Amino acid sequence: MATCDVLIIGAGPGGGSAALHASRAGLKAIIVEADPEVGVPVHCGECLSQMAVDNLDLDLPEDVIALDCKGIRVIFPDGTEKLLTEKGYVLEKHKFEQWLMSEAESKGAELHRSHRVTSMERIYNSENEFTNWKIDGRGEQFPIECKAVIDASGVSGAASKILDMGTEVEVIAGFQYEMTEVDNDGYLDFYLWPEYSPHGYVWMIPKEGGRANVGLVTTDKKGAIKYLDKFVEDTYLKGKGIQNPEWRKPGVKPRPFGGTIPISGPREITTGDGLILVGDAAGFTSPLFEGGSHLALWSGREAAQTIAKAISSGDLSDKAMQPYVKAWKNRFPPYHKILKGKTALYELTDKELSNMARCLPKELGSMSPLDKAWIGMKLLVKHPLLYTKGVISVLLSFGYSRAKHFGW
16 A cells, blocks of 8 residues: 555645645655646636745746736726736646646655545544545555645545535636737736626736637636637637647647636635645635636645644644644635625626726726725715725725735
């Protein structure tokens, strides 16, 4: 039977970060990845802010960077544009995740692809103290015995399902095309435009060479591709090329790629005896624009450090995992306030969104308290009915969703 200190389920950004930091802490780490290749298929828009890179002390190799970007441009239904200038990167996400895992392997971590966990059994001693796990699944390395588990399996939440932890997350559908011949000025474009993305938004995330990820998220999962096609047809993107990303096998007809994203905030339970959930598996995404890479990387590191201390102390109980819970609760802004603002945002009509936007300054990233008070006065004088629609909650949710809180 294979044995290790920590078993990490999933080789995405959370799993890669956990494996790297566990190995740096001197733990024997095994990663099991259900797919045959790390980083494939790509599920997200592929962005990472400079602040995230700095916070996580990453030294990104050139080949994983698809574009150095200046920040985000938010575009409203009437064409009003607002900027949030925060530097960052568009990644070749599959290459980034492969690089991260190779860094972990260079420190001694052991990766097994095409390995899917199907059962998890906790072992307790005669004093009813947790001692270790016995993990089984599909793949030649199973069963595996380990002291602790980090679940980085993504939105599917392997541990939550297998252990019936009684927590659920709400998800939203996200799909995108890789398009060609798309000009860019270094900004990521986010369109708040209900006509094309009910209860969601559309994005254009540029890459070098005229490539761009053009996609959307919407609560209407069945209609998502229809809305995306309509956006492409009705805008400057009409007639631009659509191709498969380089990670997709050649000879396949070009089609969208993506998946589901947790949007309801952290799961109520993110730890247990010998267990920590990270990234999407824990429900960690920015609640307004759904970015999750920074949070996955951060939580993977925090989980590895917490488990290293627990193993060193000889106490792997849920109590020993609580520093992790305290860390993420201290770091993240209050989700309920942001979700309140998000709900109000999606209740606004196209006209109301545009009226709100025209009261905002061109640059959203450097507003002083005086600027915010002035915005409040403009809204009160010009569009007082917006106050009854929760516009203040909307504006607060924008502020809380900046890179300094959640990264992107």
